[in-house]
Amino acid sequence: MLLGSGTIADYLRQVLVGKAWIREAHPIILSNSEPEPDIAIVKxxxxxxxxxxxxxxxxFWLIEIADTTLAYDLSKKKEIYALENIQEYWVLNIKKQELTVFTQPENGTYHVQLKLSAGIVKPIAFQDLEISVAKLFEK
Known part of the structure; x- marks a missing residue:
């Protein structure tokens, strides 16, 4: 079974209950497009x-679950989201079981990039929360 957005979204719903809404594969409105990120964590x-x-x-942040779309998610989508000043963007590389977190957008690029294959990540918007990288990849 391929890891899907449902499993990840369900985990995030547990962690973020009462703090944010988790949307799966629904459009967001940007200045020049309406992409459908795999997961959007919104107010x-x-x-x-x-x-x-x-x-x-x-x-709050966007997540793309990358299997066949990894190159696109790490280039064009990253640029689009940075240009729109999305504060945090995550790419889950399914094949490598690796999470890449992009932060500090400015002029169409993210100035900070963090790669994790274990441990925890604390979203910028919720520094008191700890999200398990391993649980993001559970099937």
Whole structure:
């Protein structure tokens, strides 16, 4: 069974209960496009998105689950999200079981890149939370 966004999203829902809404494969509104990230962690209340998709100001961070899309997720999508000032962007490399975290967007690039294959990650928006890298890759 290939790891899907559902397993990851379910884990994030447990960790972020009452703090954020987890959206799977739904559009977000950017200045020139409406991409559908695999997972978007957005501000509450959930009802805010019944009529409109989230904009960059609503987004805590975005996650792409990369199998066949790794090159695109690490290049074009990263650039698009950085240009829109998305503060944090994660790419889960399924084949290598590696999480890449991008932060500090400026002028179409992220200035900080962190690669993890174990341990914990603390999202910028929720420094009090610890997300297990291993659990992100559980099947």
């Amino acid at each position: 509450l209340p959930r009802s805010k998105y019944f009529q409109n998709h989230p904009t960059p100001q609503d987004i």
